[in-house]
Amino acid sequence: MALYLVWTLMGFSLSAPPDDMGPAVYDLENYYDSDTWDLHTYGETDDFDDMDEVGTLAPPPAVTQPPALVPPEDYVEEVTLPPCPSKSLVPSTLDFHGPGLFGPDTGLGMPSCLLCVCISGSVYCDDSDLTQIPLLPRETKHFYGRFNKITEVRATDFINLNQLKRIDLSGNHIGKVNEDAFCSLLQLQDLMLADNNIYALPELPATLKHIDVRNNQLRSSGMHAEAFKEMKELQFLYLSNNKLDYIPVPLPESLRVIHLQNNNIQSMSQDTFCNTQNKNYIRKALEDIRIDGNLVDINLYAQAYICLPRTPS
Structure with missing residues (x-):
């Protein structure tokens, strides 16, 4: 029994901590270490994903802005303007000077023949999908606007074109011609309006030599009385169809030539071509007369063409 007590006392002495360590007290509920995260005091709503990660990379180098360029005082920036739209046409009242391949310049400093070709006083606008007559140079002498989609000849289309001698608008969709469209053209000689939808003609200049209004809807009620009487130089008159x-x-x-075939003519006068009061009168100039395709019977009006070099067909 004595031996057992001695052995027990020796075991306690060997396993006990040294005296200089002092008693160790472990209170888990109140334990706090400054190097340990306190999950309770950090915050219940804080998100660890939002915490900034502490890195070891060096910050990016600072970007140095180049010095601002100061343009010289006489610098002018180049600007490319959009092309002028074909549908925005200007009235024909602007002045310009000097010929060129694309036409003389207008008072705005822009080429006047934007959709056409202007050469030596002639303006060519054929087959250009035009819906109205464009601005023309003041020096225009011959205007060709054939095979377009023009529907009207306006009063201002040929204003101030005092040198204009020829207008050719054949093959369009013209249904209306303004009463003042041609009256101011004192040098106009050729007026070509074939293959349109014209039902009335305005007053025409007495200077005309060649009139072509074939294949339209022209009615006698749509023409001025004695419309061609004062045209002392008229040689060719085409009014067929x-x-x-x-x-x-x-x-x-x-x-010299008059074509009236394929109309609604039902009668004619004895003095239509000749002068029945003068039996010696001979009309030598009129050589080509077409009246076929009408209801009139020319055999009933033999005196109407006895003065002619040839019988009408």
Whole structure:
């Protein structure tokens, strides 16, 4: 029994901590270490994903802005303007000077023939999908606007074009011609309006030599009375394939050709071409007369063409 007590006392002495360590007290509920995260005091709503990660990379180098360029005082920035739209056409009242391949310049400093070709006083706008007559140079002498989609000839289309001698608008969709469209053209000689939808003609200049209004809807009621009487130089008059009720008399002495076929003409006068009061009168200039395709029977009016070099067909 004594030996057991001695052995027990020796075991306690060997396993006990040294005296200088002092008693160790472990209170888990109140334990706190400054190097340990306190999950309770950090915050219940804080998200660890939002915490900034502490890295060891060096910050990016600072970007140095280049010095601002100061343009010289006489610097002008180049700007490319959009092309002028074909549908925005300007009235023909602007002045310009000097010929060129694309036409003289207008008062705005822009080429006047943007959709056409202007060469030596002639303006060519054929087959250009035009819906109206464009601005023309003041020095224009011959204007060709054939095979387009023009529907109207306006009063201002040819204003101030005092040198204009020829207008050709054949093959369009013209249905209306303004009453003042041509009256100011004091040098106009050729007026070509074939293959349109014209039902009335305005007052025409007395200077005309060649008129072509074939294949339209022209009616006698849509023409001025004695429309061609004062045209002392008229030589060619083409009025076929219209809806005329009678021959537009009197016809000038200068006339060489008149085509009236395929209209609604039902009668004619004995003095249509000749002068029944003068039996010796001979009309030598008029050589080509077409009246076929009408309801009139020319055999009933033998005296109407006895003064002619040849019988009408």
